[in-house]
Amino acid sequence: MTPNSEAELADAIASAKTPLRIMGGGTRPVGNPVAGEVLSTSGLSGIELYEPGALTIVAKAGTPVDEIEAALSKENQRLAFEPMDHRSLLGTNGTPTIGGIVAANVSGPRRVQSGACRDHMLGVRFVDGTGTILKNGGRVMKNVTGYDLVKLLTGSYGTLGVLTEVSLKVLPKTDTQATLMIHGLDFPQAVKAMSAALGSPYEVSAAAHMPDMGDGAVTMLRIEGFEQSVAYRAEQLANELATFGEITVETDAGKSAKIWTASRDVAGFENADGDVWRISVKPTDGATIAASLGADQLFMDWGGGLIWAVMPKGTDLRARMNGTPGHATLIRADEATRATLGTFHPELAPVAKISAGLRNKFDPKGILNPGLMT
Amino acid sequence: MEMPAPNAAVLSKKAKIVARLQAVLPPSAVIHEEAETRAYECDALSAYRCPPLAAVLPSSTEEVSAVLKICHEEGVPVVPRGSGTSLAGGALPTADSVILGVARLNDVIETDYENRVIKVQTGRTNLSVTGAVEEEDFFYAPDPSSQLACAIAGNIAMNSGGAHCLKYGVTTNNLLGVTLVMMDGTITELGGAHLDAGGLDLLGLICGSEGQLGVVTEATLRILRKPEGARPVLMGFDSAEIAGACVSDIIKAGVLPVAIEYMDKKVIDVVENYAQAGYPTCEALLIVEVEGAPAEIDEQLGLITQIARKHNPVELRESTSSEEAAKIWLGRKSAFGAMGQLNDYMCLDGTIPVSSLPYVLRRIGELSAEHGLEVGNVFHAGDGNMHPLILFDANKPGDLETCEALGADILRLCVEVGGCLTGEHGVGIEKRDLMNDQFAPDDLENQMAVKDVFDPTWLLNPAKVFPLAVSERRRALAIAAE
Numbered sequence: 001m002t003p004n005s006e007a008e009l010a011d012a013i014a015s016a017k018t019p020l021r022i023m024g025g026g027t028r029p030v031g032n033p034v035a036g037e038v039l040s041t042s043g044l045s046g047i048e049l050y051e052p053g054a055l056t057i058v059a060k061a062g063t064p065v066d067e068i069e070a071a072l073s074k075e076n077q078r079l080a081f082e083p084m085d086h087r088s089l090l091g092t093n094g095t096p097t098i099g100g101i102v103a104a105n106v107s108g109p110r111r112v113q114s115g116a117c118r119d120h121m122l123g124v125r126f127v128d129g130t131g132t133i134l135k136n137g138g139r140v141m142k143n144v145t146g147y148d149l150v151k152l153l154t155g156s157y158g159t160l161g162v163l164t165e166v167s168l169k170v171l172p173k174t175d176t177q178a179t180l181m182i183h184g185l186d187f188p189q190a191v192k193a194m195s196a197a198l199g200s201p202y203e204v205s206a207a208a209h210m211p212d213m214g215d216g217a218v219t220m221l222r223i224e225g226f227e228q229s230v231a232y233r234a235e236q237l238a239n240e241l242a243t244f245g246e247i248t249v250e251t252d253a254g255k256s257a258k259i260w261t262a263s264r265d266v267a268g269f270e271n272a273d274g275d276v277w278r279i280s281v282k283p284t285d286g287a288t289i290a291a292s293l294g295a296d297q298l299f300m301d302w303g304g305g306l307i308w309a310v311m312p313k314g315t316d317l318r319a320r321m322n323g324t325p326g327h328a329t330l331i332r333a334d335e336a337t338r339a340t341l342g343t344f345h346p347e348l349a350p351v352a353k354i355s356a357g358l359r360n361k362f363d364p365k366g367i368l369n370p371g372l373m374t
Numbered sequence: 375m376e377m378p379a380p381n382a383a384v385l386s387k388k389a390k391i392v393a394r395l396q397a398v399l400p401p402s403a404v405i406h407e408e409a410e411t412r413a414y415e416c417d418a419l420s421a422y423r424c425p426p427l428a429a430v431l432p433s434s435t436e437e438v439s440a441v442l443k444i445c446h447e448e449g450v451p452v453v454p455r456g457s458g459t460s461l462a463g464g465a466l467p468t469a470d471s472v473i474l475g476v477a478r479l480n481d482v483i484e485t486d487y488e489n490r491v492i493k494v495q496t497g498r499t500n501l502s503v504t505g506a507v508e509e510e511d512f513f514y515a516p517d518p519s520s521q522l523a524c525a526i527a528g529n530i531a532m533n534s535g536g537a538h539c540l541k542y543g544v545t546t547n548n549l550l551g552v553t554l555v556m557m558d559g560t561i562t563e564l565g566g567a568h569l570d571a572g573g574l575d576l577l578g579l580i581c582g583s584e585g586q587l588g589v590v591t592e593a594t595l596r597i598l599r600k601p602e603g604a605r606p607v608l609m610g611f612d613s614a615e616i617a618g619a620c621v622s623d624i625i626k627a628g629v630l631p632v633a634i635e636y637m638d639k640k641v642i643d644v645v646e647n648y649a650q651a652g653y654p655t656c657e658a659l660l661i662v663e664v665e666g667a668p669a670e671i672d673e674q675l676g677l678i679t680q681i682a683r684k685h686n687p688v689e690l691r692e693s694t695s696s697e698e699a700a701k702i703w704l705g706r707k708s709a710f711g712a713m714g715q716l717n718d719y720m721c722l723d724g725t726i727p728v729s730s731l732p733y734v735l736r737r738i739g740e741l742s743a744e745h746g747l748e749v750g751n752v753f754h755a756g757d758g759n760m761h762p763l764i765l766f767d768a769n770k771p772g773d774l775e776t777c778e779a780l781g782a783d784i785l786r787l788c789v790e791v792g793g794c795l796t797g798e799h800g801v802g803i804e805k806r807d808l809m810n811d812q813f814a815p816d817d818l819e820n821q822m823a824v825k826d827v828f829d830p831t832w833l834l835n836p837a838k839v840f841p842l843a844v845s846e847r848r849r850a851l852a853i854a855a856e
Contacts, residue, residue: 282566
């Protein structure tokens, strides 16, 4: 089913008696396997309002991300949370949609500075599992009117409602960027260096660490802003981190940008033969976990707080976290593995009970991506 | 504002309830004598008062859990309270309710500079969180103007903002984890020190839920390194339209100031009289602050003043020293106090799309004339968070009602132009009955269904947020269950 309006979509859900698989552009098949008829939002497309002076964009959920990025780019603005493009990693085709990004709360390297997708969400319109059209939030940057269901819907993978319209805060693009590279660090040193950088006043907008894959480990720190300021901060930061090891600086903005696009999209894992995991922990725990996972391939983003790992097929990575607070998501694996290990980290009992209670209220028929998250 | 009649069954068993609370808390932590419960009869919305049945001051998460469990069993409504600075009546009790104050939960549990987080008990004040990390040049970003007094618990309940959220976001953007106690006494953790909590974003849901879903006893907050420096520039304009256009142009130019504050002529005049900050006489005044490295500040201020000049400012004043910067901020920081000298005032916080600024200010002027009460406007212009201050005389019969009617008209205007009723203070009781203007019945039903999941018998802060008529059936459940 590909409804062409919010009302059509609401009718489709209201009359549905069997499970639906909710799909945006179909480029992020993340989650436990769901059997059901596909309900696509691709028929709901278009930017409805864009006010550069108010840093606000409102678009229908099925709007291609490219269309949004292009409109923003004309006004020298961007989605500051730097959403990942999953296509190469997951081997999918198709067109990523803004609704898909929101439904999966997709964020990239700039998360450490600007926040996640959920932090840029201002409002949603959605249809719940009974076919009722609902709205929450709005199009203004500060809004505490009623419960924040905008956050709740963001990252709910279509299990609470089908997004029909999203409004987002956007931010100015920066003039230029540079990337500092510290060479030869191990995991604990790398996290220490990234912590020092992120705890400095030099406004580091991304911090990742690539371990030694034959050509030496490199810890990367991005600085963005006006040209003069980037040069100044890069120099100050290099001085402050000099004790960690040899530092080089990529001052070519184009080359620096490429480094971070690759990191954002987890380049290098496309052809890896194994399951791809995404682990979220506090950075200092990241150092310990990275060293002890026994991963085939691995790198750290978010100053060590985000680990991407390739594990031998079917490995229960969560067991190897030894109870470290945080969570691991199985992003890429065959259906059987996802069904066995579960895509998402098991929740504490009270949290699981609340989540189940919310799903039951929002989707009493149990037809919206049932079982995708649990 | 109307409050529901107290549940007679609860009132009649006060002695039993107090005795049960005394059994799980130290004697000084249970306040039940009528003379003493008066201290908890209102928050900063002081026009409304009602002493609670009792007030409790637990010192640990376990004590909070024990209190909630008892109140749950006895069917007693619980009103959580931070420091009582709510301007919306979020902590206003009813006669049958127990006030659960977090004032004794004020420890710093862990300061972790390497992971850039601090874990605190939530009775701690906002400013003292920054105070705990200042020696290492770190700070906690959300800065509501009551930050000296307001508690983190209240900040989380209302998702408080502040003057600097254009760059740093509001509470929800700086909150990584909480310890949550639910109405039945269940204790659980949401999120932690990692950047994204897993599963459904319950953390995001709790933040801003006005103490209706659970009581947050501990919080893990992001701390940030202080910028190298900050400098404001002051500019005066002949009209709201021009000032609004200037704000829009600054943002469009790619500069992201940490704060853009706006004051209208009424406020400028009052403030000048009160604080002698040397502000120009004009219709609209902007204070724009940028921060960063010295070179960055110069570059941004250069761009901002260049844009401002295109709009023919009546005054454009840069600060070159910290004294000059302080003088620019002096008037803005004394604005509320200055207005308070003049008369009683009600402070609203509706938010509008920045593009509607001139229209909304003009309409506020017209509404002010219609109702016969003066309104001053001082607000965060970068994010459209208005702060109309309605002046009235609390001792003059009928003035409060007129003020509330004018306030309601102004908030409806905010909704009409695509904005919302409240940007940072919360709904509480103050904007409760206007929720029908912002939401359709289905939307409110959906939000109340969320409360059903966390608090099925509607005992936590039940008479807030939703219009009484809309929540009536659910609140009756609590009484029936009792």
